[in-house]
Amino acid sequence: MAAHEKMPDFDVIIIGAGISGINFAYRMQERNPELTYCILDGRHEIGGTWSLFQYPGIRSDSDLYTFSFAWRPWTGKDCIVHGSIIRQYLEDSAAQEGIDKKIRFRHKVNKLSWSSSPSMWDCDITVNDTEKMSLRSRFIFLGTGYYDYEEPLPADIPGIHKFQGKVVHPQFWPDDLDYADKRVVVIGSGATAITLLPSLATSAAHVTMLQRSPTYIASLPTRGVFEAIVLKILPSSMANRVIRLKWMLFSLFMVSMCHRFPRLAKSFFLRETAKILPPGMSLEPDFVPSYNPWDQRLCLCPNGDFYAAIRSGKASIHTGIIETITASSITLASGKELHPDIIMTATGLKLRLAGGIAITVDGEPYNLSDNFTWRTAMVEGLPNLVLSIGYTNASWTLGTDSTAHLACRLLNRMRKRGLSVIMPRMTAEERKELEERPFLALSATYVKEGGNVFPKTASTAPWQPRSYYWRDLAIARWGRYQERHGVVEIGLVTDLSR
Known part of the structure; x- marks a missing residue:
């Protein structure tokens, strides 16, 4: 050479x-x-x-x-x-x-x-x-x-190919999708599904998040008092470092607490969730995960928008196993049927x-x-x-x-x-x-x-x-x-x- x-x-x-x-x-x-x-x-x-x-x-x-x-x-x-x-x-x-x-x-x-x-x-x-x-x-x-x-993660959903309505995977969102006044079922319970539900609910007729099992969904204020005070009393460069350090410590503390004291952490998250559910709605079966916090990634919803959508009546959550999907419906193992116009498979990423x-x-x-x-x-x-x-x-x-x-x-x-x-x-x-x-x-x-x-x-x-x-x-x-x-x-x- x-x-x-x-x-x-x-x-x-x-x-x-x-x-x-x-x-x-x-x-x-x-x-x-x-x-x-x-x-x-x-x-x-x-x-x-x-x-x-x-x-x-x-x-x-x-x-x-x-x-x-x-x-x-x-x-x-x-x-x-x-x-x-x-x-x-x-x-x-x-x-x-x-x-x-x-x-x-x-x-x-x-x-x-x-x-x-x-x-x-x-x-x-x-x-x-x-x-x-x-x-x-x-x-x-x-x-x-x-x-x-x-490529998206293949969704093993029985009968999904029979559905005559629109089936969408969020990873490849179609620009021309019109979901206004449509009944939408989002299959999944991860960060994508939790993000979609409140966003779709603003114009869809109704949005149902259909999950096999619940996940932890924590409400987080997008603007904090600590940040506002620090930005007001410190020069911007110093304030930014202090705020960044606060969030790094907060994250480390939360993850450590969840791993060291899983029962205490689970009790805390469920108690906080109960406070923002619609009056009379029980935590079971839709909001009590089978695993401990941070065994899976904790999902965040800014300013509780996920729970606000449920309280508004424009969205709901249902826990169950899909038995089959027909041309116009989703039949669950419990016998319940859902009749969506659009199905979104937010079942994870490949x-x-x-x-x-x-x-x-x-x-x-x-x-x-x-x-x-x-x-x-x-x-x-x-x-x-x-x-x-x-x-x-x-x-x-x-x-x-x-x-x-x-x-x-x-x-x-x-x-x-x-x-x-x-x-x-x-x-x-x-x-x-x-x-x-x-x-x-x-x-x-x-x-x-x-x-x-x-x-x-x-x-x-x-x-x-x-x-x-x-x-x-x-x-x-x-x-x-x-x-x-x-x-x-x-x-x-x-x-x-x-």
């Missing part, structure tokens, strides 16, 4: 122009300014999830004070906002830092191929759905999340890691799910690649930021020591000693059905799943690399900055 063919197009290629990708680009500009990079995204605009999802009421499922970037604090008055506002915030953040000029839209990465000689990644790309091209880089950052943007990109290492197919993840960021035997995964029990952004700090530190280490390759690996004996743990500690159906797409995690460091932000951040910034189960560094020739 000629010398000029071995040169990379970029030092780093970031895949994904959502929260993870934009945040990593900022951290790299901040900590590794000598490196060249670009961002590749298959969509037409910034935003990732917030560009894809367009169903009514789509909004953040965690507070914006911690969901926003640490380097560009959220200054809006509401802590939960519509998805379009989040997407605009991401676009403005990227423009502020010049990151938008590094993005190549409609560049879908199909395959990543690592070659040990000359220690680089080749990216096979489709541009505008037609043109084929390739780019080469020394390092890959995957900010692709873990949802399948192209999981897919790395955006479905095929990966090979020296010509051999590489399967992420067969290997253990190091610090929830790199995967054993996979060179020069960082995978960004956020938290399930806190804001996604916090997890991606700790990963970005770790990746930038690795890049600096490679540059300073003249390393061409850095990757985690272990011996066969060490691997036998590991006790596997779930990658995501959630019992939701979509996680159970799709959890095999994730890399393995273990009970011992550094192969453990995520814990909490401050611990992960401390490890990312100051943790040791070379340890019994640590990163193995190889290649002492190439300077990454060249």
Whole structure:
């Protein structure tokens, strides 16, 4: 191979122009300014999830004070906002830092191929759905999340194909859908269903949320007294830091309490729910989950809009098992029938890691799910690649930021020591000693059905799943690399900055 063919197009290629990708680009500009990079995204605009999802009421499922970037604090008055506002915030953040000029839209990465000689990644790309091209880089950052943007989670609903009305999956919301004065049944009880119900109820004849089992739905004020006071008495920059810290501590406290004292937490949530139900409505059977809080992700409804829709009589909730669906009805195992005009299958999202990109290492197919993840960021035997995964029990952004700090530190280490390759690996004996743990500690159906797409995690460091932000951040910034189960560094020739 000629010398000029071995040169990379970029030092780093970031895949994904959502929260993870934009945040990593900022951290790299901040900590590794000598490196060249670009961002590749298959969509037409910034935003990732917030560009894809367009169903009514789509909004953040965690507070914006911690969901926003640490380097560009959220200054809006509401802590939960519509998805379009989040997407605009991401676009403005990227423009502020010049990151938008590094993005190549409609560049879908199909395959990543690592070659040990000359220690680089080749990216096979489709541009505008037609043109084929390739780019080469020394390092890959995957900010692709873990949802399948192209296919929904198949809903195993008996007889759904017989229904003569409209069947809609919220992930692919039709622009021309008219649900005004229609009877709508939303099948599901997760965040999507809980978001849809109050939004649809404003113009639909009636909306019924049909669930197999209840979930915890907590009402959260969008504007807090604490925030108002802090913003009034402190300079804005200091106030933003204080408010962000408050929400980080609040999240950690709530999750910890739920895990340590599940009975107490369950009693608290059910008591709060009872206070905002319509008069005379019982908690059973529609509002008492069979699991403990945070065994599945806690759902939020801003200012209690979910319960307000039920109190208005425009919406209702029903718990039961679907026996079958006919051309015009839903028959439940209890014998009850529903007669919707539109059925919406909010039954979860299909999981897919790395955006479905095929990966090979020296010509051999590489399967992420067969290997253990190091610090929830790199995967054993996979060179020069960082995978960004956020938290399930806190804001996604916090997890991606700790990963970005770790990746930038690795890049600096490679540059300073003249390393061409850095990757985690272990011996066969060490691997036998590991006790596997779930990658995501959630019992939701979509996680159970799709959890095999994730890399393995273990009970011992550094192969453990995520814990909490401050611990992960401390490890990312100051943790040791070379340890019994640590990163193995190889290649002492190439300077990454060249």
